[in-house]
Every structure is written in C-alpha cells, then in structure tokens.
Amino acid sequence: MADEVVLLDVWASMFGMRVRIALAEKGVEYEYKEENLRNKSDLLLQMNPVHKKIPVLIHNGKPICESAIIVQYIDEVWKDKAPILPSDPYERAQARFWVDYIDKKVYDTWRKMWLSEGEEHEAGKKELISIFKLLEETLGDKSFYGGDTFGFLDLGLIPFYTWFYTFETFGNFKMETECPKLMDWVKRCMQKETVSKTLPDEKKVYEHVLGMLKAIRESNH
Ligand SMILES: N[C@@H](CCC(=O)N[C@@H](CS)C(=O)NCC(=O)O)C(=O)O
DSSP states (O other): OOOOEEEEEOTTOHHHHHHHHHHHHHTOOOEEEEOOTTSOOHHHHHHOTTTOOSOEEEETTEEEESHHHHHHHHHHHTTTSSOOSOSSHHHHHHHHHHHHHHHHHHHHHHHHHHTOOHHHHHHHHHHHHHHHHHHHHHHTTOSBTTBTSOOHHHHHHGGGHHHHHHHHHHHTOOHHHHOHHHHHHHHHHHTSHHHHTTSOOHHHHHHHHHHHHHHHHHHTO
C-alpha cells in the first residue's frame, strides 16, 4: 500500500518550509493542507493537541510534530535517497545542536525586534545580527554546513532566508553587509531546486508580516 502523507502547514512558515524541502529532497508525494492559524482546523487541533502549531506531518494517519523532529523522521523513513543527517554521530549531534540553537534564538529575537521600539528594538536588532554572525562563523569556509553537501543544518536554516528581507526592512540593516559569507552560502543553497522551488517570494512574506502586524494592532484596541 502506498504511503499516505499529509502536511498541515502555512505557506510563509519557515518551520513548514523545512518539512517541504525535506519531502522534496526525498521525492515524497504528499497532500498539502494550508491552515488558517486564526481559525485552526479540527484536524490540526486533533493532530497536535499539545502545541496546536504547524507544521504537522501525518504519515498513514499518525501525526509527527515539531519541524526538526519531522525532518529527522522523514530522513529515517525514506532513508534510501538523499541523506539529510550526517552519518557520523558527532557531526549529527553538532548539526542537531545548531538547529536547536536556531529554534531557541532566531524567531523569538526577531519578534522582540519586530514588536518593540526604541532601546528594546535596538537590542533585539543587535542580538538578531549577532545570531546570524555566529551562524556564519560556524559555517567557516565550508560550502555547506553539511560539508560538501546540503544537510540537516542547511535545511534548518535556509527557510529563514525568505524572511531576511523582512528582518532587514524592520531592523534597517543589510544581511549582505553584516554576513556576506552567509549570503554566499544562501546563493549556493538556492541553486538547489528543492530549495528554490520551496521558498516563497521574500516580498510576499513581507506583505504577509505587515498583515499580521495590522491584525495584532487591531486586536490590541
Ligand atoms: N518549534 C516549532 C515551531 C512551529 C511554529 O512556531 N509554528 C507557528 C507558525 S510559524 C504556529 O503554528 N503558530 C500557531 C500558534 O502559535 O498558535 C517547530 O519547529 O515546528
């Protein structure tokens, strides 16, 4: 029997993009279901009752939640093609460490910068830039975080690229100036069809964020 694979997602989600890239890398066919986070579907609430967040992968009726865990699951289930995690245990642990670092730092710091003004905004902006500088330093002179090939950490970080324009516009800085080597890495990743075909247009993401901001402001009044 063929696998039944369903993805509950939101197009602009960097976490959802990770899963879409992983499925594309493995050549897995799936049904994509766009969620409305302001009116979550019963299916989402039922499949992710703990966090009630996207992305959720439903494989033959069973849910898997949390993007980094989903990507590792995909790599284990469809193991014959395009390995994502490094085979070496130490390298695997390192890649997991940095994906965990991204998960703990990037989104929250961006929100801190985005939704504040004055000193707090400036502190958030500085912190966001320092996070990307550290990630750039971690890449070093390698082509990809996975060495010569695109791997788990590459996949965990590249979706944030579609948000760089939004980060830059709200923060008034340029990633190209702050992290030129990281931007070279972005260009290498974008040469991969599984990445370039998955990532949405950066301006569209920005418009989406403006819409979210408007909704937040309206709900505060
Ligand atoms: N750590 C989670 C984060 C997922 C996440 O933050 N999803 C957001 C959209 S980008 C969400 O579903 N938010 C809905 C909510 O918080 O109610 C992952 O990696 O999957």
